[in-house]
Amino acid sequence: MKLSAELKEFQERIGHEFARPELLVRALTHGSISSPTRGDNQRLEFLGDRVLGLVMATALLDHDKKATEGQLAPRFNALVRKEACADVARQIDLGVVLKLGRSEMMSGGRRKQALLGDAMEAVIAAVYKDGGFDAAQAMILRLWGNRVTTVEADARDAKTSLQEWAQARGQKPPVYEQVSRSGPDHAPVFTIVARLQDGTEAKATAGAKRQAEQAAAKALLEALTKA
Structure with a gap:
């Protein structure tokens, strides 16, 4: 051939x-x-x-x-x-x-x-x-x-780290909410909010839902550690 x-x-x-x-x-x-x-x-x-x-x-x-x-x-x-x-x-x-x-x-x-x-x-x-x-x-x-x-x-798994942070402080595991999806089917864009039990939250956008969740968790962790 x-x-x-x-x-x-x-x-x-x-x-x-x-x-x-x-x-x-x-x-x-x-x-x-x-x-x-x-x-x-x-x-x-x-x-x-x-x-x-x-x-x-x-x-x-x-x-x-x-x-x-x-x-x-x-x-x-x-x-x-x-x-x-x-x-x-x-x-x-x-x-x-x-x-x-x-x-x-x-x-x-x-x-x-x-x-x-x-x-x-x-x-x-x-x-x-x-x-x-x-x-x-x-x-x-x-x-x-x-x-x-x-x-x-x-290799740092932001979702796992955020869950451990919450549990160490007696909070329930964080929840992830898809607040929007835009773009064509072949190139979707997801916006996800990561939210803790006390109402603290952060938002992120990515081309895959899993990536957006990880990015939101990372953003929330960074905000928490700077607070």
Whole structure:
């Protein structure tokens, strides 16, 4: 199979030239355009998630040889979660080469976080199947860059920290209220209010509900610690 010029450029961006280019094509094929003769990337996504997990767990252990399991777990989650995969996918313009059905293209599928994150995992699996673990590990560490060494700040779970703050002061867990949703379906914007039992609250906006909740919790924590 010969790759298009676009896919050859994509190979250069990820730093891996495929001996079996059909693996790359499969990794970039979304279910919205699959058929009995054209498979999608779901099985590769499943495998890629596991390969990414092993690479990141190993990298974290190598980076901080004194960290406890309790310290490593949130760092690991921050590195392998869908948002992180989607960020890397945007970094390498993966959306440009995604193969999507018409409905997904019309709804902005090339920019959707879930689709980008899933496809990134599928590409990892494709590299693993094509070149082995060492090739996949090298690509992942290259693309994730300094995220492994700077993950401490990203791993701070603001919602958990806010809940612990409230409980330590005898308050009920904070509540999160969606006060608005705007924008088109393919690029929604959520505004969330995080509120404590005593009425203290903070608001934040983000492109995903979970991110908006985390941002609101972080804003409320910052306000509480400055008070």
